[in-house]
Amino acid sequence: MCSGRWGGVSGPPFATCNVADNVGDDPAAVAANRARVAAAAGLPAPAAWVWLRQVHGAAVHLADAPTPAATPPEADAAVTTRVGLPLAVTTADCAPVVLAAPGAVAVAHAGHRGLVAGVLEATVERLRDAGAGRVEAFLGPCIRPARYEFGRDDLARVAARLGEDVVGTTRDGRPALDVPAAVRAALARVGVDAVHDCGVCTAGSADHFSHRRDGPTGRQVTVAVLT
Secondary structure (H helix, E strand, C coil), rough: CECCCCCCCCCCCCCCCCCCCCCCCCCCHHHHHHHHHHHHCCCCCHHHHHHHEEECCCCCCEEECCCCCCCEEEECCCCCCCCCCCCCEEEECCCEEEEEEECEEEEECCHHHHHHHHHHHHHHHHHHHCCCCCEEECCCCCCCCCHEEEEEHHHHHHHHCCCCEEEECCCCEEEEEEEHHHHHHHHHCCCCCCCCEECCCCCHHHCCCCCHCCCCCCCEEEEEECC
């Protein structure tokens, strides 16, 4: 499940359904927005979810219980084999990736730094450590190359790690990072070739938060639950 921008109570620049508690929004508004998202999705209350302190790294949290709201673990992905336990990552332009396999599920936050660090490969490895079988992936709303101009040096670093397919161009022909291509390349390295892409560009969608487009802004949430 991926939330969107609208239907919450936050004011500008977080208008309206910001679910991130680390961007400067009113904590009461964040709590209300999280509760609204949970209710709309038919999920348990957000206090029963696994939340992370995301740092653009490659650490993976192995979850068997909800995380404390005040002290979430520092990680950019979570894996569980527990049925019914929601795993959450918040994003604006970075890629939210759900990984599903028989008996286990995971969710990962994959920006360019996390992709270079190997967060998706590490998450798939943890899934397989948990005894999961064939892994499939879902790529949620993220920025697309047409709107993601990227410095040449940083782009070269990602390409050196994941291949030249990650090099794209913007609408006006400038160098760009193709985040979906980087996600597919990272997953292919660990044998995951079934990637279902929602196709939404956050920077081009009025229904989603985008830091690249708006500067200070809120975050949407992607939630994975093993059933």
